[in-house]
Amino acid sequence: MSEDMNQVEVANYEAGDRVKGQVTKVEEKQVIVNIENSKLDGIIPISELSSLHVEKAEDVVSEGNVLELEVLKVEEDALILSKRKVDAEKAWEKLEEQFESGEVFEAEVKDVVKGGLVVDLGVRGFVPASLVEAHFVEDFTDYKGRQVTFKIVELDKAKNRLILSHRAVVEQENSRKKQDILDTLEAGQVLEGTVQRLTDFGAFVDIGGVDGLVHISQLSHEHVEKPSDVVQEGQKVQVKVLSVDRDNERISLSVKETLPGPWSNIEEKAPKGSTLEGTVRRLVSYGAFVEVFPGVEGLVHISQISHRHIGTPHEVLSEGQEVKVKVLDVNVDDQRLSLSMKDFEEREDQYPQDYEMPEESKGFQLGELLGDKLKNLKQ
Structure with a gap:
């Protein structure tokens, strides 16, 4: 086609027109297209290929691609075109719908820049560092190229401002999970x-x-x-x-x-007649409570503390003292242990082997225990 005919065809177009063009040549800083239904060529400068910074035109388009373009400028024998403007116009319409509905969508992170991430949604979307995750992230390097879910949190077409958040998606999901769990607990x-x-x-x-x-x-x-x-x-x-x-x-x-209770298997841990070591935890008027296992206390009745008569347990024992005791009786249901210290008392004269333990020393009465607690409360 002659130059005159090109000029005639060019005259059919004006800035703002939408055209379709097939890529015929990809150069380093521009792309040549053939305008559909004509013999006319169009030029897309590299800056008009994408809303993002482009190093090489071949990163965005390839020969044979058919593109929807907008005429930026009409020159003597060619059209200067923009792919970016068409993509952006379409993108804003969709983005406004997504913003209004609060839609969650997936997109690829195109770049990691100071202060956050860049996403290409037909227009440049920015994800501030504070909106990437619900937790602190020191280095975002490995986010580049990843598919990530986002929500739009701020949109201003006039200012070409689009702010995205992945953190909002995470928090929304966590909130939903939390509610589901609360409902079923x-x-x-x-x-x-x-x-x-x-x-x-x-x-x-x-x-x-x-x-x-x-x-x-x-x-x-x-x-x-x-x-x-x-x-x-x-x-x-x-x-x-x-x-x-x-x-x-x-x-x-x-x-x-x-966890198993401290009294679980107590009959096996403290069988009748066995010897244990424990710590005096409390002294009361009628005896001493000795902890023989964590959480397990038994009573050494005052009559079982010593072979000699004592007025109060305080005469021979003190809280925190380590002592050796013998198990006299085990009551699993009532969680009671009756203990004796007399057998381990150092003395020269021992009772004869057929000595029978006084009846009152074989245990302790619930009334005695409650009585002591009531005294403490009154004090």
């Missing part, structure tokens, strides 16, 4: 969880997307000084659900309730 359930963090008053345990609190008193049957003595962050634990407050999203859990 019931007191009494036993679940596996992971210790998330420790505080002075207990441990927060993740039970599948929602955290529950194990109060320090529910960590063990034994007395716990600080949670880190019993559990560590990241540790898997069995927990029992004590209560669920759905309105305030609070869950109370117990590790202690999943």
